[in-house]
Amino acid sequence: TAIPEFLKRLIYLTEDPPNFFEHELPGTRQRLMDCRLGFDPLYYSQIYLGGAASDLPSRGQIAKIQIPTLIVALPNDENHPLDIAKELNGLIDSSKLWVVSDYKAYLNVQEEVGKFLTEIDRNNKL
Numbered sequence: 001t002a003i004p005e006f007l008k009r010l011i012y013l014t015e016d017p018p019n020f021f022e023h024e025l026p027g028t029r030q031r032l033m034d035c036r037l038g039f040d041p042l043y044y045s046q047i048y049l050g051g052a053a054s055d056l057p058s059r060g061q062i063a064k065i066q067i068p069t070l071i072v073a074l075p076n077d078e079n080h081p082l083d084i085a086k087e088l089n090g091l092i093d094s095s096k097l098w099v100v101s102d103y104k105a106y107l108n109v110q111e112e113v114g115k116f117l118t119e120i121d122r123n124n125k126l
Contacts, residue, residue, distance in 0.1 A: 002041075003037060003039070003044070004041065007044055008037065011033070011037065011044075012033070014078070014079065015029070015078075016029070017029065017032060018074050018100075019076070020102045020103040021103065021106075023103070059087075059091055062088065062092060063092070065092045065094070066094060068094045068116070068120045069094060069095040069096070070095070070096050070113060070116045071085050071088055071092075071095055071096065071097045071098070072098050072100060072112075073085035073097065073098075074100055074101075075101050082099065085097055096116060098112055
């Protein structure tokens, strides 16, 4: 089944991956777009229905989180705005915000997660 035109327009509105990927690996965005356009249209209906059915808990509920939380964000991600990541970071006392601002930072994501987990272990917070 072909992807309907309105859905193609929605897919083209999303500029993934971040610009630093396209800068380091030219053509990545087009390859990802080609892949997305090749998915079964039912895949998208499941994603959009799932997204519509879910929502973040209230700010009060989020503020009650006592588990150390690493929040990883991109500076210009329209689908996951940095402002939301900053707000979550402000609400969760035991959280750390790390912004992946360039390709080098992206390559260090696993290292940053490892550091975060080591720090949690060092502080016996779990």
